[in-house]
Amino acid sequence: MSDPVEPLLRVEGLKTHYDSTDGFLDRLLGRSRRVRALDGVSFELREGETLGVVGESGCGKTTLARSLLRLIEPTAGSVYYRGEDLTTLSNAELRDRRRDLQYVFQDPLSSLNPRLTAGEIVGEPLDVHGLAGGADRAGRVRELLETVGLNASHAGRYPHEFSGGQRQRLGIARAIAVEPEVIVCDEPVSALDASVQSQVLNLLSDLQERFGISYVFIAHDLRVVEHVSDRVAVMYLGEFVERGPTDAVFRPPHHPYTEALLSAIPEPDPLWDGDGIRLAGTVPSPIDPPSGCRFHTRCPRLVPDADSDLPADLWRSVTALARRAANADDVTSLTATRGAVRAHDPTGRADDPTGRADDPTRAESAARPDPTEASRETFDGLVREEFGLPGTLPDADAEEVLAEAIDALYDDRIGAAGELLGSAFVSPCERHRPPEYAVGPDHGIACLRYDDGFDEETGTLEDDSEPAGRS
Amino acid sequence: MTALLEVEDLTVRFHTEAGVVTAVDGLSYRVEAGETFGVVGESGAGKSVTALSVLGLIDDPGRIEGGEVRFKGEDLLSMDESERRSVRGDQIGLVFQDARAALNPAYTVGEQIAETIEHHLGYDPSAARDRAIRLLDRVGIAEAETRYSDHPHEFSGGMCQRAGIAMALSCDPDLVVADEPTTALDVTVQARVLDLLAELADEFDVAVQLVTHDLGVIAGTCDRAMVMYAGEAVETAPTEELYYDPKHPYTAGLLGSIPRLGDDADRLSTIPGTPPDPTDPPPGCRFHPRCPFAEEACTRTAPALVDPETGEPATLDGDRAAACLEYTQGLSGGLEYSVEVVDETDGRDGGGPDE
Numbered sequence: 001m002s003d004p005v006e007p008l009l010r011v012e013g014l015k016t017h018y019d020s021t022d023g024f025l026d027r028l029l030g031r032s033r034r035v036r037a038l039d040g041v042s043f044e045l046r047e048g049e050t051l052g053v054v055g056e057s058g059c060g061k062t063t064l065a066r067s068l069l070r071l072i073e074p075t076a077g078s079v080y081y082r083g084e085d086l087t088t089l090s091n092a093e094l095r096d097r098r099r100d101l102q103y104v105f106q107d108p109l110s111s112l113n114p115r116l117t118a119g120e121i122v123g124e125p126l127d128v129h130g131l132a133g134g135a136d137r138a139g140r141v142r143e144l145l146e147t148v149g150l151n152a153s154h155a156g157r158y159p160h161e162f163s164g165g166q167r168q169r170l171g172i173a174r175a176i177a178v179e180p181e182v183i184v185c186d187e188p189v190s191a192l193d194a195s196v197q198s199q200v201l202n203l204l205s206d207l208q209e210r211f212g213i214s215y216v217f218i219a220h221d222l223r224v225v226e227h228v229s230d231r232v233a234v235m236y237l238g239e240f241v242e243r244g245p246t247d248a249v250f251r252p253p254h255h256p257y258t259e260a261l262l263s264a265i266p267e268p269d270p271l272w273d274g275d276g277i278r279l280a281g282t283v284p285s286p287i288d289p290p291s292g293c294r295f296h297t298r299c300p301r302l303v304p305d306a307d308s309d310l311p312a313d314l315w316r317s318v319t320a321l322a323r324r325a326a327n328a329d330d331v332t333s334l335t336a337t338r339g340a341v342r343a344h345d346p347t348g349r350a351d352d353p354t355g356r357a358d359d360p361t362r363a364e365s366a367a368r369p370d371p372t373e374a375s376r377e378t379f380d381g382l383v384r385e386e387f388g389l390p391g392t393l394p395d396a397d398a399e400e401v402l403a404e405a406i407d408a409l410y411d412d413r414i415g416a417a418g419e420l421l422g423s424a425f426v427s428p429c430e431r432h433r434p435p436e437y438a439v440g441p442d443h444g445i446a447c448l449r450y451d452d453g454f455d456e457e458t459g460t461l462e463d464d465s466e467p468a469g470r471s
Numbered sequence: 472m473t474a475l476l477e478v479e480d481l482t483v484r485f486h487t488e489a490g491v492v493t494a495v496d497g498l499s500y501r502v503e504a505g506e507t508f509g510v511v512g513e514s515g516a517g518k519s520v521t522a523l524s525v526l527g528l529i530d531d532p533g534r535i536e537g538g539e540v541r542f543k544g545e546d547l548l549s550m551d552e553s554e555r556r557s558v559r560g561d562q563i564g565l566v567f568q569d570a571r572a573a574l575n576p577a578y579t580v581g582e583q584i585a586e587t588i589e590h591h592l593g594y595d596p597s598a599a600r601d602r603a604i605r606l607l608d609r610v611g612i613a614e615a616e617t618r619y620s621d622h623p624h625e626f627s628g629g630m631c632q633r634a635g636i637a638m639a640l641s642c643d644p645d646l647v648v649a650d651e652p653t654t655a656l657d658v659t660v661q662a663r664v665l666d667l668l669a670e671l672a673d674e675f676d677v678a679v680q681l682v683t684h685d686l687g688v689i690a691g692t693c694d695r696a697m698v699m700y701a702g703e704a705v706e707t708a709p710t711e712e713l714y715y716d717p718k719h720p721y722t723a724g725l726l727g728s729i730p731r732l733g734d735d736a737d738r739l740s741t742i743p744g745t746p747p748d749p750t751d752p753p754p755g756c757r758f759h760p761r762c763p764f765a766e767e768a769c770t771r772t773a774p775a776l777v778d779p780e781t782g783e784p785a786t787l788d789g790d791r792a793a794a795c796l797e798y799t800q801g802l803s804g805g806l807e808y809s810v811e812v813v814d815e816t817d818g819r820d821g822g823g824p825d826e
Contacts, residue, residue, distance in 0.1 A: 056657040163745045164514075193513035193684060193746075198728035198739035205737065220658065227730035227739065250732060264662035266687030268729050270710045278666065279659045282627045324613070333614030337605055 006083050008214055009045035009068075009182055014038060014077035016060075016067045020287065036286045037063040039238035040077070045182065050208065050215040052229030052246070054222055054261065058283040060238040061218045065186040068216065069101050070094060081182075099129050102175035106187035108167035112159040118145065118170055119155030125177045140177075148173040148203060165196035169203065176207060184216045189224060201228060222265055226250055231442070234258045237294040238286055240436075244443030255445045256301040293448065296429040297323060303429050303448055306460040309395040315425065318402060321387045322421035331409050335371040335382035372412075379410050398424075428461045473544045474501035475678050476525065476646055477787055481538035483520050483529060490750035494520040494533070496702040499776075501787050502646065507672055507679040509689035509696035509710070511725075515746050516699040518682045522650045525680070526565060527555045542646070560591045564639030564677075568651035570631035574623040580634045581607065581619030584641050591642040606637040611667060629660035636668065640675055647672070650682045665692055686725060690714060695790070698722045701747050701757040704776060707785070707792045715810055718779040718793035721758050723808045756796065764806050768796055775799065 016038040026033075038060045045051050055061050066072040068079055070086060079086045086097060105111035112121055123141050126132045132140045142152040148169040150162075159167055168188060175183050185204070189197040205228065207213055219225050225232060226246055233243040234255060242255040249258060263277035279298050284290055290297045304315040321334070328334055371382055383406050384391065393399040401424040408417035429448055437450035448454060453462045483495040495517040502508045510518050523529055525540055527547055540547045542563070547555055559565075567573040575583055584603040588594050594602065600619070608615035610633040623631060632652060639647050649668065653661040669692050672679050681693060689696050689710065696713055698706045698721065706719040717723045727740040744761040747753055753760050759769040776785040776794040785792035797806050 056659060165745055194686070194725055195513060195728050195742040196745060198730070198741040199743075201730070202738050202741060222658070223730040223732060226732055227734070260659060262732070264658045265732065266658075266661070266665070266685060266691050267732075268686040268690045268714065268726060270690045270714050272690070278663050282629060282657075282660065328614065329617055332616045337608035337615055 006080075007044040007046045008082065009216075010078075010080040011044070011068065012042050012078045012080070014041045014064070014067055014079065015075045016063050016072055017075045033287050036238055036289060038067055038074070039286075039289070041235075041238070041240055042077075043233055043240070043243065045214050045216060047181075048208065048212050048214055049230040050217050050228050052225035052232040053216065053218045053235055054220065054225045054232065055235035056261075056283050057220065058286070059235045060286070061220075061235055062186055063238075064235070065103070065184050065216065065218050068184055069098065069103055071103070095128075099178045100181045102178065102180040102183045104168075104171050104175050104183055104185045104188045107191055108164065108171045109159060111171060112167060112174075114159055117156050117158055118150070118162070121159070121170060122155075122173045122177055125174060129178055131178060144173045144177055147176070147207075149199075163196075165192055165200060168192060168200050172200075172203065172207070176211065176213070179211065180213065182214050182216065184218070186218045187220065188217075190219060190221065197224070204228065222250075222261055234261070237283060237289050239294060239446070241295060241447070242443075242445045243436075244440065248440050248443040253439055253445065253450070255295075255447050256299050256449075257295050260300065290430075292427075292431050293429040293434050293446070296427060299429065301449065302427050303454070303461050304459065305426055305428070306458075306462060308398060308425070310393060310398050312459050314389065314393065315398075317387045317389055318393075318398065318421065319425050319427065321383070321389070321405075322418060322425055325405070325409070325414055325418035326422055328414055328418075331412060331414060332371050334386060334409060334414075335379070336385035376407075376410055380406050383409065401425075473541070474788070475504040475543060476502040476680070477539070477541040477544075478521070478525065479539045479541070479787065481521070481524060481540065482536045483517075483524055484534055484536050486532045486534070487750075492749040493702055493752070494749065495524065497538070498699075498702075498704055499538075499785075499787055500697050500704065500707060502678050502680050504645065505672075505676050505678055506694045507669070507681055507692055509693035510680065510682045510699060511684065511686055511689050511696055512699035513684060513725075513746055515701070515749055517702040518684075518699055519650050521699070522648050522680065522682050525648055526559055526563060527552075560587070561642055562645050564642070564644040564647040566632075566635050566639045566647060566649040566652045568654050570635035570652075570655075571623050571626070571628065573635055574631065574638075576623050579620050579622055580626060581621075584634070584638050587638060587641050603637070603641070606641055607634065610634070610637045610640075610671070611663070612637075629656055629664060632656060632660075632664050633667065636664070636671065640671060640677070643675065644677055646678045646680065648680045648682070651684070652681070653688065654683070654685070661688075668692065686714075686729060698725070701749070701752050703757065703794065704792070705758065705794050707776075707790075709790055712791065717808075717810065718791070718798070719795050720762050720764050720806055720808065723806075723810075724761075724763075726810070727808075756794075764797075764802060764804060766796075766802050766804065768800065768802070772796060772800075 018035040018037055020033045020035050041064060043051065053061055053064065063072060067074040074087060081097065081101065086094065089097065119141050122144050123137055126137055126140060141155060145152045145155060150166060150169050162170060189200050192200060201224065208215065217225065217228050229246045231244065232246050232249045233240045234257060236257050242249060242258050260277045260279045277300055281298055284297060296302055302316050302319065304310065304312050308315055324334055371379055374382065393402055401420060405417040405420045408420060432448060434446045434448045436444040436446045439445050439450055448461055451461060455462050479499045481495055481498045485492040485494055498521060510521060512518050524535055529535055535548060542558060547558065574580060581603050584606060585599040588599040588602050589596060604615050604619050607618060612618050612630055612633055626634060653664050656664060665688065668679065683689060693710050695709050697704050698719065700721050706722050713722065714726065717726060724742040728742060730739055742761050747757060755770045755772055756774050759765040762769065774794045774796045776792045777783060777798050778785055778789055779791060779793045779798045782799050796802055
């Protein structure tokens with residue numbers, strides 16, 4: 001089925017950067033901010049297959065979808081369709097190509113012209129590409145509507161007269177009107193109810209079987225992606241972190257990000273107990289993505305420094321402190337907030353709304369210890385509590401650095417503490433950008449844990465030089 | 472014994488230009504103290520209207536036209552607005568789908584929570600601020616003291632929802648009504664917010680009425696759940712029984728239409744058609760045009776909500792109820808579906824009508 005020489009679609013190093021330079025003053029001062037929404041993505045789409053792309057919001061999925069067909073102009077890289085580079089085509093040539101490459105949008109209502117009837121919407125691409133006229137055209141429109149499961153007698157209705165699922169069918173009818181080879185679907189079912197969603201997914205798979213269409217299927221829902229895809233790419237901050245055949249991606253080994261996404265799926269089974277992996281925070285800003293592996297700031301499997309004797313989880317807790325210290329404005333944010341939250345607790349109650357602040361005994365028991373006024377010892381405890389660190393780290397060197405950093409924090413030298421910790425606790429993940437490692441046939445994972453130098457037993461990277469890997 | 476919240480025979484209608492929409496039709500259910508009760512259904516099923524009715528937040532052109540909403544035995548609907556407001560503020564918290572829209576963009580997040588605490592619990596400003604900070608910290612907002620002074624637009628979606636939860640819990644309510652609290656969030660954030668909600672419900676000993684369209688969300692968090700279709704309850708059951716032994720064909724159909732990990736089927740089983748036009752629901756059983764087991768009787772007789780074992784009318788304190796003629800007069804073809812639990816190692820099940 002697939003052509004070993006040239007796949008249907010071959011994407012190489014596709015990048016799309018936006019300029020978010022903010023107004024006149026920024027320009028005057030020469031400040032520019034580049035949003036690296038899509039930052040070097042490569043993949044192939046073979047004939048008749050579905051490639052699923054998953055990731056959280058803000059990871060660049062939609063930018064990828066739009067850059068492929070140049071609805072947004074990519075900054076760099078190439079998109080080869082049957083060997084022809086779409087990024088170098090003129091607009092007129094590109095319009096011709098769009099007969100072969102179509103798009104289905106997330107929100108069917110906003111992507112359908114409200115002033116056109118269903119028949120006109122489906123007929124428009126036929127006119128644009130001169131595919132059918134006169135009686136042929138009317139017949140073709142009826143045929144298309146019926147193909148996607150709409151009633152052909154509803155051709156005179158307007159989009160608002162259809163339900164959400166029917167509107168999405170209409171969007172699909174418009175896309176297949178020109179008999180395309182490839183359809184890029186951007187979250188085609190995420191706006192639909194469960195029972196309707198499954199109907200539309202079945203329709204897409206029927207159309208694939210009947211017309212041999214290939215899909216690039218973009219969605220945030222892993223359940224949907226697993227169901228429709230032959231191969232899957234997992235995206236994080238503008239890059240692919242894992243790609244491979246669907247079965248392989250959804251079975252170990254995983255990229256830690258894939259693993260976390262899988263663990264977060266709410267399974268409709270009350271006795272199912274997930275792995276309980278929870279990611280902290282949200283996707284960082286693509287303006288200034290983290291160094292090394294972009295996922296390292298949230299990674300639950302961050303690789304510790306090989307020189308450290310700390311257990312991996314403690315090591316990661318210390319790096320969490322280092323990261324927070326690097327970004328914090330004041331020390332109160334780095335200390336545990338003690339005290340009960342229940343209103344019924346005797347100290348927080350409103351029986352005595354007056355004078356609480358003046359009453360010293362009450363103030364002492366009620367108020368949270370103010371870290372800026374606490375003793376060095378209390379302060380130390382508050383910091384360790386916030387990050388789940390023991391009173392003394394089991395590694396003497398690490399403890400020395402940590403104590404010094406807490407001293408600095410106590411003196412309100414937050415920047416110094418951040419630097420101290422930041423330079424003493426450096427993960428290889430922070431230093432090295434992981435190449436894609438081949439872990440199986442056609443299956444690649446961009447994570448240092450799959451480097452030859454990674455020691456499963458100690459959980460560290462032995463040879464901390466530039467990682468090799470396939471790339 | 473009376474439950475914390477008892478809704479009986481609630482009917483809500485919207486008088487629109489297109490006609491009268493009966494959004495909720497004779498709905499009855501209860502929420503026990505401390506339990507998490509799920510309400511699930513597709514859009515238009517009446518889930519949100521139900522939630523808003525509990526709080527007396529139905530506005531024109533909507534009207535609550537019948538029934539009672541008893542909170543700790545007292546009917547909220549017969550109270551005047553100021554009495555209802557004090558119950559709502561002090562004892563019932565609300566978490567919205569769009570948390571950012573629920574916060575006032577002109578005030579800092581912390582101030583808004585502190586203001587609620589001052590108003591309802593009578594705290595002085597500094598104690599209210601203190602409690603607000605502790606709450607923000609408790610719902611997992613890092614650097615709570617700093618973030619207290621941030622405006623809503625400086626919070627991410629997940630943080631807004633956490634702040635929304637902090638606000639709902641700020642006055643120590645006995646019931647929190649959460650309307651699609653995680654629908655707008657990424658799956659990784661959703662998982663953490665659901666964990667948090669469950670943890671806090673336990674810690675604060677508060678009952679939660681969780682409204683969602685996602686059966687996966689219900690499975691992980693709720694003790695009991697009610698499935699709604701076209702303004703009516705079609706099934707109520709303890710969560711495990713609902714998933715492993717669904718009694719209503721709609722519940723079974725919904726379970727079957729969710730794509731499962733590790734399921735190799737090429738096609739998903741689906742419920743044909745779409746939910747009915749709310750201004751003109753079909754006669755008889757409202758689900759019959761989409762039901763694979765519908766018979767002639769279903770087009771004529773509206774099924775009552777009954778105990779599926781005995782066929783007796785469902786009561787407010789019963790645990791299982793389903794509205795299908797199979798359980799009163801019996802369908803000649805019966806209901807032919809089964810739930811399969813596939814692959815022990817995955818522990819995932821597949822439900823839905825047999826094909």
